[in-house]
Amino acid sequence: MSIPKTMRLVDGEKGNLIQITSLNLDGVMRRRLLDLGFVAGAMVEVIRKSPLGDPIAYRVSQTTIALRKEESSRIEGVLMTDGE
Amino acid sequence: MGNSYRVALAGNPNTGKSTLFNALTGLRQHTGNWAGKTVSLAQGDIQYKDKTFNLIDLPGTYSLFSNSSDEEVARNYIVFEKPDVTVVVLDATSLERNFNLALQVLEMTKNVIICINLIDVAEKQGITINERILTNRLGVPVIKISARNKKGFPMLLDTIDRIVTGAIDCQPVQTTYPDDIEEQIKKIEPKVSELIGNELSARWVSLRLLDGDENLLNEINERFGQKERA
Numbered sequence: 001m002s003i004p005k006t007m008r009l010v011d012g013e014k015g016n017l018i019q020i021t022s023l024n025l026d027g028v029m030r031r032r033l034l035d036l037g038f039v040a041g042a043m044v045e046v047i048r049k050s051p052l053g054d055p056i057a058y059r060v061s062q063t064t065i066a067l068r069k070e071e072s073s074r075i076e077g078v079l080m081t082d083g084e
Numbered sequence: 085m086g087n088s089y090r091v092a093l094a095g096n097p098n099t100g101k102s103t104l105f106n107a108l109t110g111l112r113q114h115t116g117n118w119a120g121k122t123v124s125l126a127q128g129d130i131q132y133k134d135k136t137f138n139l140i141d142l143p144g145t146y147s148l149f150s151n152s153s154d155e156e157v158a159r160n161y162i163v164f165e166k167p168d169v170t171v172v173v174l175d176a177t178s179l180e181r182n183f184n185l186a187l188q189v190l191e192m193t194k195n196v197i198i199c200i201n202l203i204d205v206a207e208k209q210g211i212t213i214n215e216r217i218l219t220n221r222l223g224v225p226v227i228k229i230s231a232r233n234k235k236g237f238p239m240l241l242d243t244i245d246r247i248v249t250g251a252i253d254c255q256p257v258q259t260t261y262p263d264d265i266e267e268q269i270k271k272i273e274p275k276v277s278e279l280i281g282n283e284l285s286a287r288w289v290s291l292r293l294l295d296g297d298e299n300l301l302n303e304i305n306e307r308f309g310q311k312e313r314a
Contacts, residue, residue, distance in 0.1 A: 028151050035147035037181055062178040 005079045009058065010072040012046040018077035019043050025074045037061030038075060088136040089248045090165075094158055094189055095173035096182050097144035100201040102126075104173060104231035105141040108241075125161070132241050135248070140167065146181075148188045149297070156299070162192055163284060164307055169247050171197045171240075176206035176213060176228070186222075190256035191288050195247050196224045199240060203228040223255040258287065268294055280308065 012018055020042050023030055037060040038044070047057040047064055055066040067075075095101045105111070109128030126141040142161055143154035162170055172189050174182035179200070189196055200213060218226040225243045229236030246252045260266065269290050276293070277286035284304075292300045 031147070031149055032151050035149070035151070035184055037184075061181040063181060 006076055007079055008073050009075040010069045014046050014048055016046045016082055017080040019080050020077040022076045036065055088138055089168040090138045091169045091244055092140045092142055092161055092167035093171050094142045095144055096146055096185055099173045099175040100231045101173045102141060105139055107231050107234055109139055132245055169195045169244050171199050173199050173201050176200045176202045187259055195254050196256055197243055198226040200228045201231050204230040223257045
């Protein structure tokens with residue numbers, strides 16, 4: 001086990017389990033993401049990536065939600081497991 | 085005939101609000117699962133004992149902070165039209181997500197019933213829900229139903245009845261915020277209360293103002309300004 005690694009959601013690989021630490025967004029988009037379950041402390045699993053890598057589907061609070069990199073690059077978390 | 089009461093149905097999309105609405109009222113409002121399906125407000129009546137419950141099917145939303153017109157319609161109805169009872173329909177299989185909306189409603193209005201739908205599906209998935217603990221924690225009635233199988237309806241109708249007659253007194257739990265926010269609320273709540281009177285929850289309006297909700301401020305100005313002019 002090493003020191004927890006901070007990463008952006010956009011950099012997660014399929015199968016990664018990431019615990020959210022911060023949302024670097026403001027206004028309506030921040031509110032919207034919070035409402036959808038992207039809150040600090042929440043566990044997010046990277047489900048799959050589109051062929052071109054954007055958008056990426058995540059599983060959060062029992063639902064699959066796809067985010068574009070404009071949003072997923074602004075959400076930070078700690079990698080919990082890499083799904084191996 | 086007897087008295088008529090307005091009962092609003094709120095909830096996330098795809099929690100079975102419209103199914104519940106149709107089952108209770110016998111109306112054939114179309115149900116489907118695309119975004120913003122419940123566009124205008126469907127209404128239907130239920131006769132129960134000596135009363136008429138006028139059911140209003142609000143648009144399905146994840147939140148009531150008016151990020152979209154759906155959310156604005158639902159929020160405005162709950163806050164300004166003041167239904168006698170607001171029933172929040174939750175999906176038993178994803179309560180964590182659904183409670184976001186439920187807790188928002190508990191902040192906005194007093195007479196709330198938490199109606200946990202799809203309980204049959206949840207049980208199949210091995211999810212057990214203790215509605216008594218939830219009722220104690222939330223301060224409002226929590227009822228488990230299956231709208232599709234028409235299970236739990238007598239309990240739901242009886243609870244609506246007992247709220248409108250005053251037999252049940254709802255004491256919705258209020259979310260406590262970090263100290264700095266609570267301090268700010270204390271500062272502005274008395275002033276808000278002075279301006280709006282008892283029409284709206286002063287705590288809720290204070291919170292929305294602290295969040296910079298200009299849309300709500302405009303709505304209040306419009307509605308309360310009209311009353312003064314009238």
